[in-house]
Amino acid sequence: MTEQPIAGRLPGRVVSALRAFVAGLALTLLAGCGEAPQLPLRVGLNPWVGYDPLVLARERGLFDPSDLRVVELETSSESARQLRNGLIEAAGLTLPEAVELAAAGIDVRVVAVLSLSRGADAVLARPGIGSADRLRGGRIGLEDTALAAIMLQRLLETGGLRRDEVSLVMLPVVEHESALKA
Numbered sequence: 001m002t003e004q005p006i007a008g009r010l011p012g013r014v015v016s017a018l019r020a021f022v023a024g025l026a027l028t029l030l031a032g033c034g035e036a037p038q039l040p041l042r043v044g045l046n047p048w049v050g051y052d053p054l055v056l057a058r059e060r061g062l063f064d065p066s067d068l069r070v071v072e073l074e075t076s077s078e079s080a081r082q083l084r085n086g087l088i089e090a091a092g093l094t095l096p097e098a099v100e101l102a103a104a105g106i107d108v109r110v111v112a113v114l115s116l117s118r119g120a121d122a123v124l125a126r127p128g129i130g131s132a133d134r135l136r137g138g139r140i141g142l143e144d145t146a147l148a149a150i151m152l153q154r155l156l157e158t159g160g161l162r163r164d165e166v167s168l169v170m171l172p173v174v175e176h177e178s179a180l181k182a
Contacts, residue, residue, distance in 0.1 A: 040069040042088040044079035046173075047072070050114045051092045075172045077145055083108075096146030121147070123155050124180060132159025139167045141179045 045051040057063055058070045071088055073079050079091035084106055092114070093101075101108045129135065132155050140155075142148040156163060171179055 040066055041090060042069045042071050044071045044073050044082050044088040044091040046074060046076045046079055046092065048076075048092070054092075074174050075143065077143060077172065094145070094147050096150065100146045121151055123151065124176075126180065132156075133161065135159055136161055136165050139169050141169045141171045141176055143173050143176075144170045 043054065045054060054070050055072065058065075058068075071082070073082065076091075076093055076097055079088070080093060080097050080101060082088045083091045083093075084101060084104070090111075095110075098108050098110060123132075125135070129138075135155070136159070140152070142152060152163075152168070155161075156166070169179070
């Protein structure tokens, strides 16, 4: 026998469903009152020997993955982009990249200096190009970063070149070798 609503009353099934909905809503709201679960600190790193100790520590289980998550990315530009977009909380970056983020209004803090570059950055060219002035009219591949802009400026000054005397090709660092070979 099906239950018939009496004037001013709801059927028992509807009342039960409403009670379940209200109870579920109350539990959901109460759950929101508790402390938010702590997520692991996500650190973005690009392939570079200076960041390898963190990768090695992860592989050897030297830290709890629920506390720290090492996110391996292709480039430091990708690390900066993910940091800017809130996809990671920390990143291995160059000082110019950190300054660039700060200038863009991102709240960044330098918490460790992992290396000092003392001339390790370099410009690579095909055989036969022995000096910067030989790049006049040529194409130069570079990453779209503050550090690459500084390197380019120094290269142009060294060769006595103006920016309009070369063609710039923006490439992620992982494509530099194949572009040079091509």
